[in-house]
Amino acid sequence: MRFIEYIRLLLFVTNLLGGEGAEQCDETAGEVHFTVNSVRNVTGHRTVTANLLSRYSRGQGQNGTGLDVHHTWGRCADTQYERLATITTSTSSTSTSLSARPFPAGYEHFPGVGYYKLYTAPFKSWGDAQQFCQSDGGNLMVVNSEFEAEVIRKFYSRKIPALESAGSWIGFHDQFKPGYYVTVFGETLSKAGYDKWDSGQPDNSKHCGYSYRQGLLRTWKCEAHLPFVCEFLTDK
Template structure:
């Protein structure tokens, strides 16, 4: 499920008031019976938003716990429960108040958010593949692993802006991504440990990859097609934060 991304780091309070009336039917009088006490429950709802804008919710219920919000990290669903018996009819009333605070992920100002996909950055200053990988890790992400056509479209959009590359050996081959076969020739593995064929995206340029032990790293060009690149070349590179 996808949700709207908020551009600023803010706290969004969401408060819902719900009243539910449940009546257990049996023979007896229809007269209204006043509540004569009841029990209190609390549902604790923990809500996190990950780096791709998805919400992750966990819920816990406790019985007869006083409701309180001790700090901005506490979220709850407060339920009061009362029941009465008139003759042989039991009346149960639940009154519910939900209070949810959403803490939204701060966005790195140098990464661009693509809704429903993630955060990405194209580095235009050329580095070797290993240096590019280290740079992405320092920024809290990793070299891009393309898992879908949506992510391939991210690559195409960056290139459509005609970026200017510097300190590169061959700008025609685009920018490095997180795929290599340096451990075993022809066995392409991502920086996240996946086999390339398991990523969902294997769009090679015609004639690629080459069976060449001197070409162990993968780059993508403007149409998001992949090439294996000579070792040691300095290229631009894509980073992503998940």
């Protein structure tokens, strides 16, 4: 009798620890999947996509989902850097995506390239113009393609007197190294995708970039005051 009772006890313990009668459970009580992708498209525009997917058991409640992404980039000497800071909070069974930022009033959409605004008053120096564009959430315009150069041509086609007489600041310069022209993102003009100079240009004694007439590139004294074109990052 003792041997039979021992066998029964052994079978009971076996079932309890994982036999046929054991309850099958997912060891994962919840899941959070967070992805961020940063790429440039064919026109050179930067696109940042952030997605957060979270799944939790009903017992954990549904208190909402939070997603905060701060993406910055720049250049230090010859090194270009990017920084991505994220904060995520989630306790609900939901999926959410980073929505497009609202942009300041007055920016005009040019299909296929982005949002731009020509500022004709007051005129500003190149550095002040770049800071002003950044306060809008963008930068001085960086031309990445012949298609994008059409934006400048369209501004000229409107016969704006200030633009016609002075041209407009855009986002390139050679202030780091004379004769070595880079965009506000630290790329060379050829790498950015557009390096069509006006006749007799560049003038390497003048260090900040502007565009004149047919979307062609020129340089002028950085402290001079000109109109300027801001490009809103949606993102570039």
